Structure formats: C-alpha cells, structure tokens
Amino acid sequence: MLHLTSVFFMKKFIFLSLIISTLFLFSERINAQTIVDKTVTTVGDGVGTPELITYSDLLWQLALQPDAPLDPPTSEDLNRALQLQINQRLFTLEAKRLPSGEVTDEDIQAKIKDVLAVFPSTAEFERRLRLVGFDSVRDENFLEMMRQRIAIEKYLDFRFRSFIVITQEDETKYFREVYTPEFRRRYPERLLPAFEEVRVQVNEALTEDRIAQEIEKFLDESKRRAEIVTLNEV
Numbered sequence: 596m597l598h599l600t601s602v603f604f605m606k607k608f609i610f611l612s613l614i615i616s617t618l619f620l621f622s623e624r625i626n627a628q629t630i631v632d633k634t635v636t637t638v639g640d641g642v643g644t645p646e647l648i649t650y651s652d653l654l655w656q657l658a659l660q661p662d663a664p665l666d667p668p669t670s671e672d673l674n675r676a677l678q679l680q681i682n683q684r685l686f687t688l689e690a691k692r693l694p695s696g697e698v699t700d701e702d703i704q705a706k707i708k709d710v711l712a713v714f715p716s717t718a719e720f721e722r723r724l725r726l727v728g729f730d731s732v733r734d735e736n737f738l739e740m741m742r743q744r745i746a747i748e749k750y751l752d753f754r755f756r757s758f759i760v761i762t763q764e765d766e767t768k769y770f771r772e773v774y775t776p777e778f779r780r781r782y783p784e785r786l787l788p789a790f791e792e793v794r795v796q797v798n799e800a801l802t803e804d805r806i807a808q809e810i811e812k813f814l815d816e817s818k819r820r821a822e823i824v825t826l827n828e829v
Contacts, residue, residue, distance in 0.1 A: 632649050635652075636677060636681065636825045636826065638681055638685065638821055639688075640821055643691065652676075653668070653680065655727050656676035657676050658723045658727045661714050661715075685821060690746070690754075696746070707741055756806055761801045766790075766794060766801065775787060
C-alpha cells in the first residue's frame with residue numbers, strides 16, 4: 596500500500612523538520628583552526644531583544660544534515676541554513692508570547708532517536724557534533740538544544756496543528772484529484788487501492804499539507820513585519 600506521507604509530502608516534512616531546529620551559541624574547531632564566532636543576522640519584532648543568528652548557529656544547522664559538508668561548509672549551504680534559522684527565530688519570537696509545554700526526558704530521548712535515524716550511524720553523527728563543538732549525544736548543551744527543539748515543536752502543534760480540520764469531502768477530493776493520478780503515474784502496473792484502504796494516509800497527508808501552507812503564510816507575514824538585519828555575509 597502506498598504511504599502518502601512519505602510519497603507526496605517528503606519535501607514539506609523535511610522543510611518542517613528543519614525550520615523547528617533550535618540552536619545554541621558556541622565556538623568550534625575545524626581542522627585544528629579556531630573559528631571566531633560572529634553575528635551574521637539579527638531578527639527582531641520591534642518589541643523585545645532581537646534574536647541573534649551567529650556563524651556557529653549555521654554550522655550547527657548543517658551538522659544535522661548528513662550530506663552537508665562542514666570542513667569547510669559551502670556558501671550555498673550556509674545561506675540555506677541562514678534562511679532556515681531566520682524562520683526558526685520568527686517562531687521563537689512568536690512562541691515567547693505563549694506558555695510553553697513541559698518537555699520530559701522521554702521527549703528528548705525520542706527526539707534524539709529521530710535525529711539519529713537520518714544518519715548511517717551514531718558514530719557518524721557524533722563525529723559531526725564534535726566538528727561543531729559538542730562531545731556526543733550526551734553532551735549537556737546538546738541535550739538542552741534538543742529540549743528547545745521540542746519546545747518549538749510543541750508550539751507549532753498548538754499554533755497550527757490544533758486548528759486543522761479535514762472533512763470527508765476534503766479526503767474524497769484529494770483521493771480523486773491527487774492520490775489517484777499520482778498513484779497511477781508511479782505504479783501503472785498496480786491496482787488502485789480503494790479509498791477506505793488509504794483513508795488514514797489521505798487524512799495524514801492533507802493535514803501535513805494544510806500545516807505547511809499555514810506555516811508558509813505565517814512566515815511570509817512575519818517577514819514583512821520583522822526587523823531582519825544582515826551584519827555579515829556568509
């Protein structure tokens with residue numbers, strides 16, 4: 596059975612996964628050369644203290660991406676990481692206005708497991724962590740970063756997922772207009788499953804699609820209001 600979540604919305608899931616990464620300010624050593632940290636961009640809402648995005652924040656973002664080189668990072672990857680970090684800071688500013696949900700040790704361990712799943716081994720991920728200043732997945736600062744990441748996820752769930760409503764009409768329309776032609780294009784030799792067989796996956800795909808749309812709309816509006824100042828090019 597085709598799983599819509601993995602087939603149709605993988606790019607959006609990756610996008611969602613990346614924009615909720617929360618980072619820590621630190622200095623790191625690559626090729627035995629100390630990299631002096633610097634503020635790259637500030638993101639403010641005109642109310643509180645602006646959020647800082649540093650060069651080491653960008654390296655940390657790249658450390659979570661298995662195929663991104665760290666030694667040295669490319670300008671293209673750094674600028675992509677910067678855009679993701681700007682998005683994350685906009686969420687952080689918004690989340691400060693609301694009470695945050697409790698993050699448990701179990702939440703943190705589950706999140707670490709999710710992160711490790713995209714790497715070939717724990718050893719490879721820890722090698723990348725050491726390049727950007729952490730000792731291992733047990734490093735206290737790394738655990739704190741996971742806690743902050745989960746807190747942002749909880750905010751996103753409250754801010755967006757809680758208000759998504761998918762009707763049966765939405766599901767049948769998606770099955771007819773999106774699922775069916777896509778399935779037939781990908782699997783011309785296979786029999787199309789009945790709607791009821793894939794209804795759960797259809798609902799999941801629609802939910803994630805609506806969330807992605809709402810997040811993109813939120814980010815567009817936030818960027819128009821925000822004070823985003825680039826201090827150093829990367």
